[in-house]
Amino acid sequence: MLAYVADGRVTKVVGDPDHPVTRGFICAKCRGYEKWVHHPERLTTLLVRDRKGGALRAADWDEALSRVAGRFAAIMAEQGGGAILPYSYLGHMGIVSSRFPDRLWNRMNTPRVGAEICAMAGAEAMLRLVGRVRGTEPQHLSRTRIYVAWGKNPKETNVHLWSLIRDVPIKVVVDPFESDSAHDADLHIRPRPGTDSMLVLGLMRVILDNDWIDHDYIRRHTTGYEALAERVRAVSLDEVERITGVPWAQIVLLARLYHENRPGLLHIGVGLQRNVNGGEMVGAVAMLAALTGQIGMRGGGVLYANYDWRLNDISYGHLRTDGPRMYNMVKLGRYLTEDDQLKALYVYNQNPAATCPNQRLVRRGLAREDLFVVVHDLFLTDTARYADVVLPATSFAETRDLQLSYWHDYVQINNPAIPPLAGARSNRWVIAELARRLGFDEPCFRQTNEDVIREALEGTGLDYEALREGPVLWNDAERTSFDDGVFPTPSGRIELYPFDCTPCPDDGHPYRFITPKTMCLQGSQYGNMPDKLGDQETPWLYIYPDDAVREGIADGGGVRLWNGRGEVTLVARVSERVQPGLVVSYMVRWGDNANATTPDRGADLAGNSTFHSNYVSVGPLETL
Template sequence: METTSTPTHCPYCALQCGMNLSPTPEGGVEVTERVDFPVNRGALCGKGRTAPAVLSSRVRLTSPLVRSRGTLVPATWDEALDRIAGELGAIRAEHGPDALGVFGGGGLTNEKAYTLGKFARVVLGTSQIDYNGRFCMSSAAAGGIKAFGLDRGLPFPLEDIPKTGCVILVGSNLAETMPPALRFFSELRENGGTLIVVDPRRTRTAEQADLHLMPRPGTDLALALGLLHLVVAEGRVDEEYVRERTSGWEEARAAAMAHWPEHVERITGVSVPQLREAVRMFCEPEAAMVLTARGPEQQSKGTDTVGAWINLCLATGRAGRPLSGYGCLTGQGNGQGGREHGQKADQLPGYRKLDDPAARRHVAEVWGVDPDSLPGPGRSAYELLDALGTDIRSLLLMASNPVVSAPRAAHIEERLKSLDFLAVCDVVLSETAALADVVLPVTQWAEETGTMTSLEGRVLLRRRAITPPAGVRSDLEVLHELAARLGVEKGFPTDPEEVFEELRRASAGGPADYSGITYRRLVEENGVFWPCPAPAPEEAGAVGGAGAVGGAVTGAAVDDGGGDDGEDTGFDVIPEDPTRDEAGPAQPGAVLPANVHPGTPRLFLDRFATDDGRARFAPVSHRPAAEEPDEEYPVFLTTGRVVAQYQSGAQTRRVDELNAAAPGPFVELHPRLAARLGAAEGDPLAVVSRRGRAVAPARITTGIRPDTVFMPFHWPGEGRANTLTNPALDPTSRMPEFKVCAVRVEIAGA
């Protein structure tokens, strides 16, 4: 039996933890420790450790399915592909290309996301493409672009967190959503730093905090503005930094001054002494960070909320400096890379804008098409799903399960059922796939090679460790075959490295420039941070500078006063490790050939990615959530995840060990609310919103606000939390308001 292990990465969240896959005597693989990857150093959560369970033919699809007389039945690949191509072609001929919808996923590799976007625009000619990453960090992306000119989840590596002085963590329960990351915050506190957690629940993460702020759901914007008001009132503004590196301060300052502490206390429920203590903890150290996640971002004012937290960083000089900054904790495995390369409604590869003529010319040249043939921007994710069955008559869906994950999910389920034709590519028969006319079984993480981009902006190589079952094909093969059947014979290779080479050319010169990254480098260097431009011909023999590429301003390392490598290149280069086996992988930061860009672990140290190099303040003011409690619906609902399940649960709900730990949905509520209802632990509770009703057992805890209930969103059926959630959209990011809506709670059947 072959005993060599394959180094790769976890298939779940955006940490992309390193792991080794080793063969088992039964012909499968098991996860073993991989200590060389710096993010997790071998540690894994239960989801990562049990990931091979989903590779089993017992739980996954191994044959195409085609609907016949109302039932999905096994079919050959040719039958299934012919059916999809025939239906798409007929609908396009009758109704036009925009009658064809495409919906992707934040778990697709960069190669697959890139190819899916190209397929939609070149083969189908449709503008109607978006992906479920819109539901992840689109508000943080919009806020980051407004402020800094560039969006990357974290503009610094995770390893910087323990070295800063204070972190404000807003709306993240990373102890359950990405447990291996918690060690960075534990090390922060061990080093004398402090952690402030903002969350309406006392989560496992909040239990680790030096200060826990519990705002009323939907008031994170007011909270951030109140903290900035105190920064101004207490004379803590870094005036020199504001003057030299920012613009728009006076407008933002005026907006913040309208949010005095007592006013913010009334809005948020966070006391004035706590507000003052948070400001003291954040401002006293030399360096500090703000990190946001879905809590403040999944709101109808998420972009403004992110802008307010960025304002706090800018006013105190905590951005674009070593060990300081604003960052977003991306959720999905490739939520970052998935939107950088073209499956988002308004973007082309390299994070280029679809309505930019220069961007269209560049990408069209790489693709060998006329720029005028590329469609314009289409609908955002929820708007696309909401339009199904109207002017969008068919949908090709990859790696997403909106029946469980979309807001107002019962409505979206009905829209999917109203389509003329639905084709789904997935690993398992998800709740959405079960509605399809054709289901194609595709390869999984351990059965294919491809790149992912982590929440740090680190491009990584996941490597094939095992052969997929007979009857299963890759998404790249699916798109190749469909393109050929629809009249495009070339331009859709099935080899992921060939696709990545094209992606490099398409991204060159864009904000997310991957042109200097190769598969070989990803292996040798344990990942490369973008932007990483290829050197121009005239730069051969000189280190790529730390300047701007498409406005993306770099700064490769913190200048810690360490050793001098000679010529001032703009980068601190770590001397090559003399103990490294020459045949083995290079150490991160090892000396590179002189004409190779080292990648960009840390952004904005020299300038921001705006036209003038200055960060922009956001002049924002608090406004209520789209739906506030009233007499009929008097309680807030907020939603989230539990440690043993992931996203819509399509994969993790098929793992026995994970189901034993988290077997089903629940309603978390405070004892005072439970007493008013007459509810006991485990009683079935009905949670009712203006959109529907969900039923799950009560879980009573003092770790939640009395005016709020919480439900995890991993399950379908009567406990589906997203039956209740509000699709009210942020006007900029088009993010739905998952995190706050008004509900009433009743004892089911009473």
């Protein structure tokens, strides 16, 4: 992005016309970013609470950081660093913002959280199958003849890709819900939620029965084919239709289109793997591309993400003398309510009171009388309202950082457009200052943002000065992932395996409830900017017409959703965009939201979140 500045304020942001992928186009999420940077609710004053449950009052940086450092020092002296839990995710995805704090947590020997809230089941599935989380790059999309968005809504959540596939002859969306992408697709396949593995078995059955596999590719580049083929041949057509709800004729049509239009790209969304069988489903879809010999083909194959960031580790793990004990970030509510050994929580780059599943349990834990909570954020978020100390943070318009994408391979430095707003400080500054107050004198805590970036880049072939001037492509633009036939798996090949379709327990409630993302509801970042949400400012619940009649729910009326974890009130939108037995609401919102009902159990791989493996009961608002 390019920022226009006048009198120390960002007045406008636009897309960079020289960026090879975005080409001057800016997505709705960042359009009007200047209003967020200079939002009237931006925190410019530090806040502290003199007693749990008391009111927040203004403080200065010295008082606030002295309070944090003092409490941390006391806890470490009594129980060790294991009683202090840092809780974060990617924030604005800057390497300095997200990784520099690790130095302090390693020095303090604190436990850590993983990245389970987002995409780890899918990543683990790709690692097991091909050894890297890599796939087709955007510069090759002009070669694609059929594009299949599987559990993904790119028109809303990946608009730059949507523009690049405009001329792809055939666009297919596989999604239980009629998203905007599904509405515009040439073919929409609507399996029941969580049955995608069975749908893949059906597609594989058609491919094997018609001998549409690439035998030479299978022989040279895979292991496990015979066991997989045996499992595929055992599946019956009736079984596939019964479990998925997809007519067999549609399955045959998709298999034929995929066979006849090469290269074909299977683009897997992270929403697919936010299920109890998420890893199973991602692995199954990816194996379709292997059977047809398309992994390593420009414009074809499979894309889950391009996470292969070969930067130096700047976390300084050698500072640690113990651990770390790892906590699953989706189970935060459980830890805070069941583990009284945790005495402090430091939250940055995250808003778990809004984004974490089992919301009511999370909030109960945050309110614990003996828990010292610190939040470093730009706004008084849902989580910050539980804090004992609130520290004002900078936006990425105010700090230098190194930015990478999990889609394209361009790297660049984010140059600050303006100085930090009054009272705001970056993650690096706060962490360095806390280290100083805790008596940690290692030189790494005195590095500037530039120092840290240069250290991350050393030996990678990326030049700091070049990156300051604009985006730099890390890889060869003419190559594509796996085109050399090298797979860093134990066998050195694609490791195929048989799989089943794991059912999701309904917990005694009749409706499957999924909470996908849309244009400005991909996180909680814009929770206090309702004007960015358009029609989605209203917390709609999409419900099938027959289901609405059965439950006595009127279009536009209030709806109560509940299960054993909690309840939430939404507004009914009676629609055939959903299928019978399925209800859908876009997320994430501030305040009471659908996460009051979402489960905090882990998926089949990597303990990933399972937001979409959720069952609820519904009724009109007056239901008791």
